[in-house]
Amino acid sequence: MQMNKRYADEIHSALLSGIVDGRFPPGEVLNEIPLAEEFGVSRTPVREALQRLKAEGMVERGARRAVVVRKMDSKTLHALFEAMGELEALVTRFAALRMSELERQALHDIVEAGEDPGADYAQINDRFHGALRAGAHNPVLAGLLADMDLRTMPWRRAQFRKRAERIRSSQAEHRAILEAILNQDANEAHRLMRGHAAASLRTVIEILGSQGPDVQTKATAL
Amino acid sequence: MQMNKRYADEIHSALLSGIVDGRFPPGEVLNEIPLAEEFGVSRTPVREALQRLKAEGMVERGARRAVVVRKMDSKTLHALFEAMGELEALVTRFAALRMSELERQALHDIVEAGEDPGADYAQINDRFHGALRAGAHNPVLAGLLADMDLRTMPWRRAQFRKRAERIRSSQAEHRAILEAILNQDANEAHRLMRGHAAASLRTVIEILGSQGPDVQTKATAL
């Protein structure tokens, strides 16, 4: 077998994708031996993958010291989205102050592309937020935000597929944020991004609130 | 031997302390076998400890795929302190809005204790910032800030031991932040905490700039 960190990396990626796209729903138990057999490797690389998932906050220790995909109560979910929203707003503030002319142009192009009705809006959305992260010119903040992105992904993924009107309002919010950045109005950009994040949270809560018992959250409590 | 995660935890803590308090300076190579012999265990728990340190950003992969204590260039160090300062300011804003009467009283007591000339100011400082983190009532933000705390610790540790006048100005800043929080003036609390963090950064840069070649940073470039 070829060795350099490869199995552990692959297994980590595979488990992470599985968690993020819902194949391992919150509460799912991840035991080492079955996973090792499934991947055709020993427990060692599986253990390393699980440890990394734990460090990333994607799994936690459940009863019988088992590793389970993280469940969120409504309070924690709210704190998670609040933190992410504030971080995004902060990054947007920096972006308004620091983006180069080239970066502004690229952001403009992304917003334009997102207004094409045939566009893959989930991908456009990622590119928009990615451009802001890069434009803030602080890799540490960008890294924190990437972590939050990952941690909230299991609850955000259904957002755009389910609500066409959310896409339209998201487009308008992106356009407004773009304008504020082009005007280098950091306070306005910050304010708009907070609103944008809050709108996303509201949509997530609506969707989760109507999904049944595999979602461990109560919209009313938020 | 008794088993529950114990050796890996102990070794992780020991290495972390060593990095934070300077016994393992930036650039130091951490190999598995010597560490395992030193701690009297096998490579397995040492590997786990190193993986966790890597996830926490305390070590990185160097040449020959060795694990080395993280070195910082001046740009990364600046980004790190900037991110931490903004996070602390954010947490302070929330604390101004959300602390209970009991929490306000406790914060007041901490500031008072810090003005006692015989106090251990490093510990008071930790308690002050810890009270704000708790008072923000967002465990996710508090966790992010705790991570940043850890990551900046190797560069902050000498601050209070070396500069008596920094302690005095820090006391005054804490007092001003306390007043803003008691007044529930979130904007003022936020503004003051940003200044407080920036002052800390300036002190760190001064100290690092005068310490010689084991610090991989140039104060002038910041």
Add this chain to the structure above:
DNA sequence: CACCGAACTTATGTATACAAATAAAGCAAA
């Protein structure tokens, strides 16, 4: 004398075996 290659060195990645802990189940006694 210089340069390229092969063997050796050393460290990490993986597999497997064993130890210990916790929860569950079964049995006995009140």
Add this chain to the structure above:
DNA sequence: TTTGCTTTATTTGTATACATAAGTTCGGTG
């Protein structure tokens, strides 16, 4: 029948052995 103890099963934590990759050194060849 219920409760408590003991045993057992399952899973994680650790130790150790082996495979592999990257660096280094030494030797051969041009």
